[in-house]
Amino acid sequence: MKKIILLFFALTTCFGIHAQEKSMSLTLEEAIKFALENSYNTKVARNDIKSANEKVWETTAIGLPQINGKVDYQQYLKLPITLLDFDGDGVNEEFVFVQKQSINASVTVSQLLFDGSYLVGLQASKTFLKISKQAEEKTELLTREAVINAYGNVLITESSISILESNIKILQKSYDDAKKIYENGFNEEEDVEQLEITLGNLKNQLSSVLRMKDIAYQMLNLSLGNPINTKLVLTDSLDSLVKSNIELSLIAEDFNVDTHIDYLISENDRETKRLMMKLEQSKALPSLNAFVNYGSQGFSDTFSFFNSNQQWFDSSLFGVSLNVPIFSSLSRKAKTAQAKIALENADLRLEETKQRLSLLAEKAKSEYQLSIENYTTAQKNVGLSERIENKQRIKFFEGISSSFDLLQAQNQLYTQQQNYIQSMLDVISKKAALENALNVPIK
DSSP, X not given: OHHXXXXXXXXXXXXXXXXXXXXXXXXXXXXXXXXXXXXXXXXHHHHHHHHHHHHHHHHHHHTSOEEEEEEEEEEOSSOOOEEEOSSSSSOOEEEOOSXXXXXXXXXXXXXXEEOHHHHHHHHHHHHHHHHHHHHHHHHHHHHHHHHHHHHHHHHHHHHHHHHHXXXXXXXXXXXXXXXXXXXXXXXXXXXXXXXXXXXXXXXXXXXXXXXXHHHHHHHHHHHHTSOTTOEEEEOSOHHHHHHHHOOGGGTTOOOOGGGOHHHHHHHHHHHHHHHHHHHHHHTTSOEEEEEEXXXXXXXXSSSOTTSTTOOOEEEXXXXXXXXXXXXXXXXXXHHHHHHHHHHHHHHHHHHHHHHHHHHHHHHHHHHHHHHHHHHHHHHHHHHHHHHHHHHHHHHHHHTSSOHHHHXXXXXHHHHHHHXXXXXXXXXXXXXXXXXXXXTOOOO
């Protein structure tokens, strides 16, 4: 019995620890930092950098000494016969000049002395590494924006649930009161039915938002790099996030396209096209290689190559190989022309990127400023709508206002509440978009 109790406590502790491992409490800044270390896209970007580093070394190694060993073993299943006429009488005699088995072992050291393609390839591999690092920086910026939006969506969902539950509670009381008044014969059945329709619609909206809540948390987990069912506790409130994200100084910040990550990536794309053109041009240059070979041969009628008395015959060879391209039927010229056109297109795309990024920065500033203005207006409107709805509810139960007037006031309130919540999310998301447009570095 004692062992069973101890086993029970051990399992309980184990499950408790396991549950704790699957629960996270995060502010928005903590969520961003966590995602920058653990998101799927970040891990892929870092693996791409590792692969690019290996590619640089792979290309560099082509111009370094190469050592290759080779062992050939041969065994004649039937020995070749050579016919010779020693006496000159026209009669050939059969001779065997080879032994049945042989081994030839050799080592060759080769060195690339000059190859224009290799030099260009080495530059290209370093450019590829640079592109991979810039892609990681771009991924981090996009990850930050994705986490901000996902975190904000969760808070918006939670706020929507809170507002809907409050509205349902108030409307349920109004419905119950109106039903009692109707039963006593002091109002129309239509008034009760109208409230019942509105109440049903609110309950349906709440059910929908409750389902969306689970999806919102899963989307946040996905952006963080967590298993989607990890339990999350968000410690930042929607109000505090909105206040911290109202930063008017961003609108006045100067835009420097030359340091923008998208522009740098476009510049590297242009550099890649330049190197491709240089590569095609380099194929018209000669290439020079040198090698040294050392080998040893052994012959025997039986497999006696590991015996101490086995005879070995050494040989060594040094050579230089020069390959000079002479005529390719204008194939190289056509390839070079294609590469030159690709470079010209890259120049055009680079200029387009410069103009587009400047436009996007201005657009993002305008949208961010508008989101702040909409938030201010929505905050004011929701307060006005609450007062109007409250007055119409009082008038309705006093019998001086119709159910249509109350319905209109309620719908106006619910619309303004949704507008207010959406305006809060817009402030958060538009600021994140503006930071990306301005290439604001991650703190």
